């Protein structure tokens with residue numbers, strides 16, 4: 001890690017990829033839901049709280065931070081599954097996928113919201129597994145140090 005001035009073993013690349021992926025989730029759903037100004041304010045407030053909480057959690061307890069992220073990603077998988085059920089039940093309109101999602105994901109030009117949600121849910125499952133793996137690796141390095 002650069003914070004500890006030692007080789008990062010490719011972790012930073014994984015974090016940057018995940019951050020870019022999440023940014024695209026946000027942009028995709030901003031283009032789909034077109035939030036009002038107060039709703040945008042609420043999103044920004046939520047991001048400010050979340051960013052600072054994660055920052056301090058990662059600073060003092062990185063293993064726990066990855067574990068929490070892993071559980072939140074699992075919750076995201078569940079939420080997108082419920083979202084899909086709403087689309088399939090016709091309670092949410094299966095609108096055309098926004099252009100930004102088509103470009104980012106190389107989806108077919110006739111892709112719908114349902115296709116985007118399935119792709120995003122797969123991303124969240126990957127984030128869950130990556131974060132749980134990082135937490136496992138940190139736990140293993142802590143127990144290795146305890147044995148020495």
Ligand SMILES: [Fe+2]
Nearest residue numbers: 022025076124
């Ligand atoms: Fe996401």
Ligand SMILES: [Fe+2]
Nearest residue numbers: 073123124127
């Ligand atoms: Fe995620």
